[in-house]
Amino acid sequence: MNWPRELKIKPGYPLKDKTTFKIGGRAQFFCEPGDRRELNLLVKAAKGGKFPLFVLGAGSNLLVSDKGVKGLVIKLSSACFKKITIEDEFVRVGSAVTLAGLTKSAKERSLCGLEFLVGIPGTVGGALAMNAGCWGKSFGDFVKEVEIMDQNGKIKCLKRSQIDFGYRKSSLTKYIILSCLLKLKKGERAGIEKNTAGFMAFRRQTQDLAYPNAGCIFRNPDVPAGKLIELCGFKGRNTGDAFVSQKHANFILNKGRASSKDVLKLMQLIKKRVKSKFKLNLQPEIKIWK
Ligand SMILES: Cc1cc2nc3c(=O)[nH]c(=O)nc-3n(C[C@H](O)[C@H](O)[C@H](O)COP(=O)(O)OP(=O)(O)OC[C@H]3O[C@@H](n4cnc5c(N)ncnc54)[C@H](O)[C@@H]3O)c2cc1C
Numbered sequence: 001m002n003w004p005r006e007l008k009i010k011p012g013y014p015l016k017d018k019t020t021f022k023i024g025g026r027a028q029f030f031c032e033p034g035d036r037r038e039l040n041l042l043v044k045a046a047k048g049g050k051f052p053l054f055v056l057g058a059g060s061n062l063l064v065s066d067k068g069v070k071g072l073v074i075k076l077s078s079a080c081f082k083k084i085t086i087e088d089e090f091v092r093v094g095s096a097v098t099l100a101g102l103t104k105s106a107k108e109r110s111l112c113g114l115e116f117l118v119g120i121p122g123t124v125g126g127a128l129a130m131n132a133g134c135w136g137k138s139f140g141d142f143v144k145e146v147e148i149m150d151q152n153g154k155i156k157c158l159k160r161s162q163i164d165f166g167y168r169k170s171s172l173t174k175y176i177i178l179s180c181l182l183k184l185k186k187g188e189r190a191g192i193e194k195n196t197a198g199f200m201a202f203r204r205q206t207q208d209l210a211y212p213n214a215g216c217i218f219r220n221p222d223v224p225a226g227k228l229i230e231l232c233g234f235k236g237r238n239t240g241d242a243f244v245s246q247k248h249a250n251f252i253l254n255k256g257r258a259s260s261k262d263v264l265k266l267m268q269l270i271k272k273r274v275k276s277k278f279k280l281n282l283q284p285e286i287k288i289w290k
Contacts, residue, residue: 242266
């Protein structure tokens, strides 16, 4: 494959350290485009070479196969994808901005609503793709419009009414998300700080952050998946170095050199047991790249 020369394509690039799980093999090709023009060139070249495209955010909801990923992995990390501009209650934010950066900027301008995102280790792009949320609130609720690049390299602006946001999913995963416009509300800075601290404390109390992980592994059916897994006696059980957390049974921890094979095997065991005990089919919340 002859990639345009100006693009810094890295063949056989290790993805493990680009994920919070610290698991996975190499990307056949990897690139961090410097701007939208380079991204456009990349998308067209990948299409011409018939390479599947994968967009990587902070890798906090991902399990990458030990065998790696066949295709082109794109990470938007340059400054041009990290801009935040705030006017009154409207925030325009690039997809590579971290949720920590976004919530900090909102707090500094006394804008409230996004405090529930504190502690979610993703980017704006990942949060839009996954409609990230917790405790009954979701990122999509604040979205006015989203700017995307399609598979032909064309940039479009999608209005909220053109986007489907569901429970930990959205219709945006078929695009490369570039930025979005959010509508927040004016609030009291002290109140925002108090809410943020409350959400963070609750997260520390309930989630297991001592080892690399990818957050909740399974989607919640009508009941929390963690409760079902716990009732099946899985807390502390392992396959290799992949352990079910003692604190939150829907978290799998990488306690050393867990492989994606270990995690997938443990997930299979959990699914099988939950199915036979509760007649429920658990579905993965994490994205599995192979
Ligand atoms: C400790 C911990 C706690 C967590 N808590 C929560 C929680 O409370 N609630 C919650 O919802 N999630 C939670 N997560 C999961 C995860 O952080 C979120 O889903 C987050 O929004 C994913 O963002 P990311 O940038 O890491 O996306 P990635 O993991 O990199 O990617 C996830 C998906 O989004 C797509 N994507 C990423 N960026 C783009 C883009 N620019 N354009 C198009 N597609 C893109 C990817 O292709 C992939 O399909 C947690 C994870 C951890 C490790």
